[in-house]
Amino acid sequence: MLETERHEKILQLLKEKNTVKIQELVELTSSSESTIRRDLTVLEKKEYLKRVHGGASKLQGKLQEPTMNExxxxxxxxxxxxxxxxxxxxxxxxxxxxxxxxxxxxxxxxxxxxxxxxxxxxxxxxxxxxxxxxxxxxxxxxxxxxxxxxxxxxxxxxxxxxxxxxxxxxxxxxxxxxxxxxxxxxxxxxxxxxxxxxxxxxxxxxxxxxxxxxxxxxxxxxxxxxxxxxxxxxxxxxxxxxxxxxxxx
Amino acid sequence: MLETERHEKILQLLKEKNTVKIQELVELTSSSESTIRRDLTVLEKKEYLKRVHGGASKLQGKLQEPTMNExxxxxxxxxxxxxxxxxxxxxxxxxxxxxxxxxxxxxxxxxxxxxxxxxxxxxxxxxxxxxxxxxxxxxxxxxxxxxxxxxxxxxxxxxxxxxxxxxxxxxxxxxxxxxxxxxxxxxxxxxxxxxxxxxxxxxxxxxxxxxxxxxxxxxxxxxxxxxxxxxxxxxxxxxxxxxxxxxxx
DNA sequence: TCAAAATCAATCAAAATCCTTCATTATTTT
DNA sequence: AAAATAATGAAGGATTTTGATTGATTTTGA
Structure with missing residues (x-):
């Protein structure tokens, strides 16, 4: 699969959901965990998202109400x-x-x-x-x-x-x-x-x-x-x- | 097939899809991989698109419009x-x-x-x-x-x-x-x-x-x-x- | 707190993609 | 029509990306 195509899918899902798990992305893109991890590393470096343990989350200026979020x-x-x-x-x-x-x-x-x-x-x-x-x-x-x-x-x-x-x-x-x-x-x-x-x-x-x-x-x-x-x-x-x-x- | 005709097809598909795979373009234009690669190289130089591993992607921001714009x-x-x-x-x-x-x-x-x-x-x-x-x-x-x-x-x-x-x-x-x-x-x-x-x-x-x-x-x-x-x-x-x-x- | 489970980073071989070269085929020029 | 020029497709080795494995690290739950 094309690199950017996968990146787009990742960002797309993130847009909808605020947080994504590695496993979700593996299934969504039908590629391996390693590949997804590498993608996330790249996308983090480009400041499109923030990596968190278990996946990635939207990178937003202001944090929302934690209770609401939870x-x-x-x-x-x-x-x-x-x-x-x-x-x-x-x-x-x-x-x-x-x-x-x-x-x-x-x-x-x-x-x-x-x-x-x-x-x-x-x-x-x-x-x-x-x-x-x-x-x-x-x-x-x-x-x-x-x-x-x-x-x-x-x-x-x-x-x-x-x-x-x-x-x-x-x-x-x-x-x-x-x-x-x-x-x-x-x-x-x-x-x-x-x-x-x-x-x-x-x-x-x-x-x-x-x-x-x-x-x-x-x-x-x-x-x-x-x-x-x-x-x-x-x-x-x-x-x-x-x-x-x-x-x- | 005429060179410019192929280029237009490529740009057309890119417009619709944001990213294209080489293989897609091979099928779309029924020409060889080599030819498509050469086309992408040319089109990249003219700033109509960005090559990525596996194909090409839209270049976003300001560049894409003005060049096309004449x-x-x-x-x-x-x-x-x-x-x-x-x-x-x-x-x-x-x-x-x-x-x-x-x-x-x-x-x-x-x-x-x-x-x-x-x-x-x-x-x-x-x-x-x-x-x-x-x-x-x-x-x-x-x-x-x-x-x-x-x-x-x-x-x-x-x-x-x-x-x-x-x-x-x-x-x-x-x-x-x-x-x-x-x-x-x-x-x-x-x-x-x-x-x-x-x-x-x-x-x-x-x-x-x-x-x-x-x-x-x-x-x-x-x-x-x-x-x-x-x-x-x-x-x-x-x-x-x-x-x-x-x-x- | 500690141990089990899950997630992560590093590594390497396999697969896919890429670039270069060259012979062949079209197109243009003379 | 012949020669010159340009475009094309195929083949090889070089490069990049990928997926699996390993052991290290973090999180979880008692």
């Missing part, structure tokens, strides 16, 4: 673990639907090349193209707040496709009220995408459990949940109602 | 004038189709708010949203090199809409062969968008006249051309065949 990075780590696990379920040659949103975007760096991705998330596109993944975009109204494509035309556009697997973020998971999200139009798109998939997966950290948002997407049993460690009383609530895959962080 | 910056001013004139044709409340591509993107800063825009250019989206313009995106395959949405699904997606006006970039304008562009799939999308519009406008600087590219979009008379100053012999060629609006720069 919390969000922990949350972020959980998200990444979940995303990485989700990608592990994908097999070569499959066609995949990726929901718009920050939960799902974490999957992209880990995706294999030989798949077809359909998405309604415009912000995913550059990342997908950078990975040389065949990418299809749903047509329709672009919701300004989230850069997600929704509405009547999005529904019609979706009907053109069928998926092996789809991956969704949601705002609420509840044993009785099912999966929910605040926006009615996004819910409709998610619902249809799920019904067009052989298998549906919900990615959610533990904070989403027992929450209920305005618009209902689907019943709890229509998807497999991928989440991080759960408290045991929550686990019991869902026992037998649907598959839950727990990623231990 | 041609490009003059060209850019013309493009802007043309774009501004085109926007002047739009009236409040109209529904507009904007083609993907660098010619059309120049229009966006001048657009009024109270219109509806449909586009197949993903890179236009953030600019449009920033201006609070109601934006619809065509669905379909995302062409990596141009970030344009094309293909069968794009065609189907387009059929949902009707436009008051559409604005297009093209690569060739010829009195006999009409409007042409290098990519067959993009041509199909342009063609349909034009036929869905009450009025169609082609934005083109004078370098596009008398050129012919691979894929035909439409006959010369199906659109109004917006261009900068033309030499009089060219003007005569088109006299009576179609409307030409000339923007004096």
């Amino acid at each position: 919390k969000s990075s922990k949350n972020h780590q959980a998200k990444q673990k979940i995303a990485q696990f989700a990608v592990g379920l994908i097999e070569e040659g499959e066609s995949i639907y990726l929901d718009a949103g920050s939960t799902i975007v974490e999957m992209i760096p880990f995706l294999p090349e030989n798949i077809v991705v359909v998405t309604n998330g415009i912000t995913h596109i550059p990342l997908l193209l950078e990975k040389n993944i065949k990418t299809y975009l749903i047509g329709g109204f672009v919701k300004p707040s989230t850069n997600a494509v929704v509405g009547r035309d999005a529904i019609a556009s979706l009907e053109h496709y069928r998926f092996d697997k789809c991956f969704m973020g949601v705002n609420g998971i509840h044993p009785q009220y099912g999966y929910t999200t605040p926006d009615q139009e996004e819910a409709a798109v998610k619902q249809l995408a799920m019904s067009l998939s052989r298998e549906a997966f919900i990615l959610a950290d533990d904070s989403k459990f027992s929450e209920v948002a305005f618009a209902r997407i689907a019943d709890i049993k229509t998807a497999t949940i991928i989440t991080n460690d759960l408290e045991s009383d929550i686990k019991n609530q869902y026992a037998g109602k649907t598959d839950i895959k727990v990623v231990t962080a | 041609k490009s910056s003059k060209n850019h001013q013309a493009k802007q004038k043309i774009a501004q004139f085109a926007v002047g044709l739009i009236e409040e409340g109209e529904s507009i189709y904007l083609d993907a591509g660098s010619t059309i993107v120049e229009m966006i800063p001048f657009l009024p708010e109270n219109i509806v825009v449909v586009t197949n250019g993903i890179t236009h989206i953030p600019l449009l949203l920033e201006k609070n313009i109601k934006t619809y995106l065509i669905g379909g395959f995302v062409k990596p090199s141009t970030n344009a949405v094309v293909g069968r699904d794009a065609i189907a997606s387009l059929e949902h809409y009707r436009f008051d006006k559409c604005f297009m970039g093209v690569n060739g304008i010829h009195p006999q062969y009409g409007y042409t562009t290098p990519d067959q799939e993009e041509a199909a999308v342009k063609q349909l968008a034009m036929s869905l519009s009450r009025e169609a406008f082609i934005l083109a600087d004078d370098s596009k006249f008398s050129e012919v590219a691979f894929a035909r979009i439409a006959d010369i008379k199906t659109a109004t051309i917006i261009t900068n100053d033309l030499e009089s012999d060219i003007k005569n060629q088109y006299a009576g065949k179609t409307d030409i609006k000339v923007v004096t720069a």
Whole structure:
């Protein structure tokens, strides 16, 4: 691989995440640990980043609130673990639907090349193209707040496709009220995408459990949940109602 | 193959990708590794790019623009004038189709708010949203090199809409062969968008006249051309065949 | 604090890329 | 048309990059 191409990927990921682990970069670039270490050394010398034990971090003039940092990075780590696990379920040659949103975007760096991705998330596109993944975009109204494509035309556009697997973020998971999200139009798109998939997966950290948002997407049993460690009383609530895959962080 | 033709291909790809591998260029130009290496050496000396182990990368900062600029910056001013004139044709409340591509993107800063825009250019989206313009995106395959949405699904997606006006970039304008562009799939999308519009406008600087590219979009008379100053012999060629609006720069 | 685990730096052989040279093929000039 | 000039592709050895291994260092968790 081209030296600068790898450097760009590293800096790109760092831009999104503030900190990166060596192992992530090894997988992202499919090169060896040694190579990544050498890259980091070079990039540090050029003052593009700061090396830290275990990886590298953004180099910024002012440090942010340490409490904020600690919390969000922990949350972020959980998200990444979940995303990485989700990608592990994908097999070569499959066609995949990726929901718009920050939960799902974490999957992209880990995706294999030989798949077809359909998405309604415009912000995913550059990342997908950078990975040389065949990418299809749903047509329709672009919701300004989230850069997600929704509405009547999005529904019609979706009907053109069928998926092996789809991956969704949601705002609420509840044993009785099912999966929910605040926006009615996004819910409709998610619902249809799920019904067009052989298998549906919900990615959610533990904070989403027992929450209920305005618009209902689907019943709890229509998807497999991928989440991080759960408290045991929550686990019991869902026992037998649907598959839950727990990623231990 | 002509030397300059290869050089242009190289620079073109570099523009899109930031970094290119030798092997990519070998395939793209179907010439040997040696030749590509020689080309890169030449282009580096002219400060069009930077060689790196494995290929070449864009040189960033100030150098890249000004060297190119004898041609490009003059060209850019013309493009802007043309774009501004085109926007002047739009009236409040109209529904507009904007083609993907660098010619059309120049229009966006001048657009009024109270219109509806449909586009197949993903890179236009953030600019449009920033201006609070109601934006619809065509669905379909995302062409990596141009970030344009094309293909069968794009065609189907387009059929949902009707436009008051559409604005297009093209690569060739010829009195006999009409409007042409290098990519067959993009041509199909342009063609349909034009036929869905009450009025169609082609934005083109004078370098596009008398050129012919691979894929035909439409006959010369199906659109109004917006261009900068033309030499009089060219003007005569088109006299009576179609409307030409000339923007004096 | 200490020991186990993880991460790191240094080294070296293998692989990939690069440069030089030369014969061959195109293009231009005469 | 022939000669001169320029561009091309292939082959070899030189150089750079890479990945694996080793032992040193740092972090982690009891």
